[in-house]
Amino acid sequence: MREISSDHKRLQQLLMYVVEKCLLQRDVDALLAESRDNMLDYLTHAELALEGSPVYDTTLRFTLSALWNLTDECPEACQAFVKVGGLLIYAKVLKKMANEEEDFKNHVYTKCLGLLNNVAEVASTKNTLLIEPLMDFFKYVSHYKFHF
16 A cells, blocks of 8 residues: 555646646646746646636545545655645645635545645654645635634
């Protein structure tokens, strides 16, 4: 299982699906401009909409769950997630969900924040969470009233 969890190509494929369902072309263009070391170059192959809203379907739900589960109790998977730019992608997805319908938003937030918690539990990756896009999101949610 650890081999699968830390397989960068597979993590990239899962993240690509999340990107295609949740982000627009302009969002990915911004991500590519922000990324360092070409870590997100694989997103240039994403099939992206120019406008519209995120699509929350069964496959997205299971993809987010799979990513969360792959990183649970697996430092190698957390390191791989960080290395393939997962934190930048999740920061953008979390921000994008802010204006979505509560049920949709809460499902995505739960799965994304669960994965970020897994990253925080690993000594070698916890400091990687201290990136500006995630800090901006955490500031936003600290002032937001959730309806559960």
